[in-house]
Amino acid sequence: MKLGIGLYRHMLTPDYFAFARQAGCTHAVIHLVDYFNNGAANPRNNQPTGGRNQPWGYAGDPNQLWTVAQLQAIRKEMEAAGLTLAAIENLDPAHWHDILLDGPQRAAHIENVKTIVRNMGEAGIPVLGYNFSVAGVAGRVSGPYGRGGAVTVGMDGAVDDPLPNGVVWNMIVDGNAAQGTVPSATHDQLWDRLQRFLAELVPVAEKAGVRLAAHPDDPPMPFVRQQPRLVYQPWMYQRLIDLAPSPSNALELCVGTMAEMTEGDIYEAIDSYSRQQRIAYVHLRNITGKVPHYRETFIDDGDVDMLRILNILYRNGFDGVIIPDHAPQMSCSAPWHAGMAHTLGFMAAAIAALRKSMVPAAP
Numbered sequence: 621m622k623l624g625i626g627l628y629r630h631m632l633t634p635d636y637f638a639f640a641r642q643a644g645c646t647h648a649v650i651h652l653v654d655y656f657n658n659g660a661a662n663p664r665n666n667q668p669t670g671g672r673n674q675p676w677g678y679a680g681d682p683n684q685l686w687t688v689a690q691l692q693a694i695r696k697e698m699e700a701a702g703l704t705l706a707a708i709e710n711l712d713p714a715h716w717h718d719i720l721l722d723g724p725q726r727a728a729h730i731e732n733v734k735t736i737v738r739n740m741g742e743a744g745i746p747v748l749g750y751n752f753s754v755a756g757v758a759g760r761v762s763g764p765y766g767r768g769g770a771v772t773v774g775m776d777g778a779v780d781d782p783l784p785n786g787v788v789w790n791m792i793v794d795g796n797a798a799q800g801t802v803p804s805a806t807h808d809q810l811w812d813r814l815q816r817f818l819a820e821l822v823p824v825a826e827k828a829g830v831r832l833a834a835h836p837d838d839p840p841m842p843f844v845r846q847q848p849r850l851v852y853q854p855w856m857y858q859r860l861i862d863l864a865p866s867p868s869n870a871l872e873l874c875v876g877t878m879a880e881m882t883e884g885d886i887y888e889a890i891d892s893y894s895r896q897q898r899i900a901y902v903h904l905r906n907i908t909g910k911v912p913h914y915r916e917t918f919i920d921d922g923d924v925d926m927l928r929i930l931n932i933l934y935r936n937g938f939d940g941v942i943i944p945d946h947a948p949q950m951s952c953s954a955p956w957h958a959g960m961a962h963t964l965g966f967m968a969a970a971i972a973a974l975r976k977s978m979v980p981a982a983p
């Protein structure tokens with residue numbers, strides 16, 4: 621088990637790399653999509669929240685794919701700072717929105733993702749996290765809900781306003797789109813889109829030495845903004861795994877999102893997926909409640925027994941990276957850093973305790 625950090629695009633700087641090393645991280649997962657791009661309601665000092673009818677920001681340039689040189693440069697810069705680049709998290713909706721929508725540019729967008737996967741393989745970056753979702757992260761609220769009044773994120777009931785044309789995965793892919801809304805799909809249609817995506821991408825990923833790692837739907841509701849969700853109960857991850865029996869068809873397992881789900885047992889689910897060796901990396905986050913009413917909490921303060929989760933992963937021989945997902949904002953001049961440092965300290969201590977414990981890791 622390796623301790624890592626997640627860094628947004630604007631955090632890919634020497635200061636943040638040094639902060640991660642100082643907190644004990646050996647690995648990092650990075651975001652190359654700038655979720656905050658011209659997003660007025662979406663400040664950079666916290667996770668992009670996705671409130672009611674508030675897209676995060678503008679998607680990137682549809683014609684600029686991440687190049688091998690660009691990816692290699694970032695990896696080397698991080699290595700010089702003592703960090704291993706473990707994964708890129710999320711595709712830019714500009715590059716693949718018509719795969720999600722089954723739209724007219726689907727074939728070109730499949731080629732985009734194939735190119736990105738090949739470029740990552742060539743640049744030595746082994747995991748691509750993705751979220752196969754039309755509406756993306758939306759419908760959340762933010763406020764002083766955490767211990768001691770720390771600002772955290774949560775949900776206060778379902779959001780079913782339809783998705784406006786030009787918005788995909790809660791980012792603006794077309795600022796000049798015609799008035800109107802994105803038609804609703806069915807769950808079967810969305811699973812069919814995922815199946816076709818995996819059929820085309822998994823062989824390319826295998827060849828490139830890259831694992832595709834799926835995040836569950838956050839928030840995990842059957843529908844958000846009248847668009848269906850894929851993985852909104854713990855057992856639905858098994859359906860995704862079974863679509864393509866390959867180590868390159870893997871999970872970006874999000875403990876917080878799974879804890880927000882209304883059915884199943886999170887400990888049994890994580891035991892099952894880690895036994896199958898299908899977890900590429902883990903988002904660790906605690907919460908209280910269930911959708912559509914939950915709150916993110918400090919790592920040591922929610923409904924989930926984090927030591928039990930880490931013990932299950934350790935016992936099953938999980939040797940991938942664990943990163944804090946989001947952390948509450950602490951009251952000081954560096955709220956993001958303080959929240960992350962608190963979470964990373966807890967995680968580092970838990971991992972150290974597991975290594976010293978009498979429970980042997982699986983061979």
Ligand SMILES: [Mn+2]
Nearest residue numbers: 874877903945
């Ligand atoms: Mn997550």
